[in-house]
Amino acid sequence: MKGEIAVQLNNLRFAWEQEVVLELDRFEVRQGEKLFVGGPSGSGKSSLLSLLSGVAQPTSGSVELLGKNLSSMSDSQRDVFRADHVGYIFQMFNLIPFLSVLENVTLPLRFSNRRSARVSDAKAEGLRLLRHLGMEKFIERRVIDLSVGQQQRVAAARALIGGPEIVLADEPTSALDETNSRAFVDLLFQQCEDTGATLIFVSHDSILAERFDRSYLLGGEES
Amino acid sequence: MSPYSLSVKSMKHRMGSVVITVASLALGVALLLGVERIRNEARYGFTNTISETDLIVGARSGSVSLLLTSIFHIGNVTDNVSWETYQKIKTNPQVAWTIPISLGDSHKGYTVLGTNNGYFKHYKYGQKRMLALAEGEVLADTYDAVLGAEVAESLGYSIGQQIVLAHGSGELSFVEHTENPFTVVGVLKRTGTPIDQTVHVSLEGIEAIHLDFNNGEGHVHHAGCNHASHQKEASSIDAFDALLAGEEEVDLTPSEVTAFLVGMKSRSDAVMLQRAINVHDGEALTAVLPGVALTELWQVVGVVENILFVVSILVLFVSLASMFGALMMSIKERRREIAILRSVGARPRHIVSLVLGEAMLVTLSAIVLGAVLLYAALFALRPLIQERVGMWIEITPPTSTEWTMLGIIFCSGVVIALLPAWRCYRSSLSDGLTIKL
Numbered sequence: 001m002k003g004e005i006a007v008q009l010n011n012l013r014f015a016w017e018q019e020v021v022l023e024l025d026r027f028e029v030r031q032g033e034k035l036f037v038g039g040p041s042g043s044g045k046s047s048l049l050s051l052l053s054g055v056a057q058p059t060s061g062s063v064e065l066l067g068k069n070l071s072s073m074s075d076s077q078r079d080v081f082r083a084d085h086v087g088y089i090f091q092m093f094n095l096i097p098f099l100s101v102l103e104n105v106t107l108p109l110r111f112s113n114r115r116s117a118r119v120s121d122a123k124a125e126g127l128r129l130l131r132h133l134g135m136e137k138f139i140e141r142r143v144i145d146l147s148v149g150q151q152q153r154v155a156a157a158r159a160l161i162g163g164p165e166i167v168l169a170d171e172p173t174s175a176l177d178e179t180n181s182r183a184f185v186d187l188l189f190q191q192c193e194d195t196g197a198t199l200i201f202v203s204h205d206s207i208l209a210e211r212f213d214r215s216y217l218l219g220g221e222e223s
Numbered sequence: 224m225s226p227y228s229l230s231v232k233s234m235k236h237r238m239g240s241v242v243i244t245v246a247s248l249a250l251g252v253a254l255l256l257g258v259e260r261i262r263n264e265a266r267y268g269f270t271n272t273i274s275e276t277d278l279i280v281g282a283r284s285g286s287v288s289l290l291l292t293s294i295f296h297i298g299n300v301t302d303n304v305s306w307e308t309y310q311k312i313k314t315n316p317q318v319a320w321t322i323p324i325s326l327g328d329s330h331k332g333y334t335v336l337g338t339n340n341g342y343f344k345h346y347k348y349g350q351k352r353m354l355a356l357a358e359g360e361v362l363a364d365t366y367d368a369v370l371g372a373e374v375a376e377s378l379g380y381s382i383g384q385q386i387v388l389a390h391g392s393g394e395l396s397f398v399e400h401t402e403n404p405f406t407v408v409g410v411l412k413r414t415g416t417p418i419d420q421t422v423h424v425s426l427e428g429i430e431a432i433h434l435d436f437n438n439g440e441g442h443v444h445h446a447g448c449n450h451a452s453h454q455k456e457a458s459s460i461d462a463f464d465a466l467l468a469g470e471e472e473v474d475l476t477p478s479e480v481t482a483f484l485v486g487m488k489s490r491s492d493a494v495m496l497q498r499a500i501n502v503h504d505g506e507a508l509t510a511v512l513p514g515v516a517l518t519e520l521w522q523v524v525g526v527v528e529n530i531l532f533v534v535s536i537l538v539l540f541v542s543l544a545s546m547f548g549a550l551m552m553s554i555k556e557r558r559r560e561i562a563i564l565r566s567v568g569a570r571p572r573h574i575v576s577l578v579l580g581e582a583m584l585v586t587l588s589a590i591v592l593g594a595v596l597l598y599a600a601l602f603a604l605r606p607l608i609q610e611r612v613g614m615w616i617e618i619t620p621p622t623s624t625e626w627t628m629l630g631i632i633f634c635s636g637v638v639i640a641l642l643p644a645w646r647c648y649r650s651s652l653s654d655g656l657t658i659k660l
Contacts, residue, residue, distance in 0.1 A: 053566075055565070075571075076570060076572075079568070079570040079571070080570070082568060083567070083568025083569075083570075084568075088566035088567065090562075090563070090566065094559075094563055094566075095563070096560055096563055096564070097236060098232045098233055098235060098236030099229075099232060107564075107567045108567040108568050110568075111567060111568030111569050111570070111573065112568045115568075158567065
């Protein structure tokens with residue numbers, strides 16, 4: 001599996017309100033690769049994630065995920081594609097407060113037939129993921145009573161459930177201290193390796209970069 | 224977990240504002256339904272002031288004015304029906320019963336109505352409801368009086384009370400028939416009709432006091448009175464003397480009545496008789512079908528009902544506007560929730576169905592709560608309404624009009640949610656997955 005191209009951007013240009021936010025001639029991520037994307041504020045990190053998840057459309061150029069060109073899909077096809085193949089982790093506070101920890105984790109299965117088909121028992125799978133992330137003690141707890149680090153682990157479980165091929169993380173450690181941040185990245189790596197998911201991790205925290213297979217600096221050069 | 228439960232859980236999370244929205248909308252619904260109920264009850268009560276009577280016959284006038292004088296006791300009688308004509312119609316083979324009505328006197332501002340006991344037997348109002356006595360008996364003696372419920376209550380009269388009738392109508396009595404006090408023998412149960420404000424005496428009683436009156440005061444014409452007795456002049460003096468002497472043979476047969484009610488043996492003959500009376504060559508008479516005249520009259524006084532209706536529509540409009548505001552606010556609050564749902568694969572249509580689902584749930588619960596509120600209020604207040612207004616509100620399931628109204632409210636709730644839902648759809652597309660705080 002590893003070695004195939006999971007994500008490919010060609011001659012990509014993304015402009016927002018007449019202003020070019022992102023320009024990438026060539027951007028490739030291999031299946032199972034763990035890529036760190038860094039760059040200062042305004043370098044287009046968020047735009048890149050929006051483009052990769054198919055929520056935003058490039059002004060020109062193409063976005064290919066798992067060999068499928070997102071630009072040639074209809075809006076709803078893109079939505080289905082994203083639900084099926086992409087797990088998304090936010091910066092912080094990204095759990096839905098009125099749902100339980102387990103309900104938050106199993107949420108993506110409700111919107112994707114493909115991901116739910118991979119899981120025989122949603123509850124059991126959610127519990128398995130949470131156990132792997134060291135969260136088995138907090139399953140009964142209300143989401144708002146969790147620490148930020150715990151919330152982030154729940155969010156990771158949610159992104160990983162149903163085995164999406166691509167996991168996008170948008171500054172998931174910015175609210176964590178260094179220790180928690182390291183532990184979180186470790187857990188995330190482990191889970192991605194288990195499922196063979198490709199991880200694209202966007203952060204301005206370049207200290208984390210060295211632990212990834214590769215890092216890519218937006219608004220600068222590739223290292 | 225269904226999308227429905229997601230919506231419910233989201234609403235539970237925002238319980239406070241949802242409850243306020245539901246409550247304000249429920250009040251609007253209850254008010255609209257309540258006004259509709261009262262409107263209908265008022266119209267129903269009004270148009271059923273008299274029922275089962277097939278014709279009202281009086282001297283020639285307009286149908287509404289005949290109705291006003293004979294049933295509502297409003298306005299002055301200008302002309303009467305002669306006793307002979309009355310007898311002629313009364314003995315018509317198609318006629319089942321008649322109730323004579325003689326007006327023109329009052330007691331402390333309340334109308335005095337001269338009639339006979341046929342009144343208590345045949346007069347019906349509402350859904351074929353008969354007059355019932357709260358206490359006492361019907362008329363037996365010339366100087367007996369049966370009071371309407373309100374007369375007895377507000378003047379504090381009970382059985383055995385002696386009352387003096389005044390000549391003419393209105394609070395300021397012109398001349399009192401002090402020589403001949405009447406005795407209260409009965410009090411009627413409340414009907415919610417003008418009967419409650421009426422003092423009922425026998426035709427003979429009316430005749431008798433006017434014999435006395437003519438004798439004492441001479442022949443004087445009073446506004447609001449057109450009693451035949453005034454025209455009897457000197458000839459009746461002997462009769463009066465005879466009356467004083469307690470000789471019962473005195474002829475107290477009235478020479479005229481103000482109007483009379485007719486019940487037909489067969490209802491379908493009413494129109495025929497009405498035509499016959501209206502084109503009658505002799506005495507100029509008018510016969511009206513009570514239902515038709517009441518509806519005609521209601522169109523005049525019904526303006527108030529329309530104003531009420533408009534007010535309640537405005538209230539509902541305000542409640543819907545507040546729901547709109549609450550929905551718009553909730554979407555602002557829920558941007559993060561929406562972005563997260565989008566990130567886990569929810570499509571714009573899922574988000575839209577969440578917003579619309581919430582609007583439907585809010586509207587539906589408001590409708591149910593509003594209806595419950597209304598029924599509870601009706602149930603709790605109806606003895607009070609009956610006592611104060613004399614209107615007995617029947618507790619019935621919603622009418623088809625009310626169902627239609629509720630349907631319109633529900634649809635408006637959903638339509639109102641379309642804009643927030645559309646905005647939600649737009650923003651969930653353009654905001655993407657980024658959460659802007």
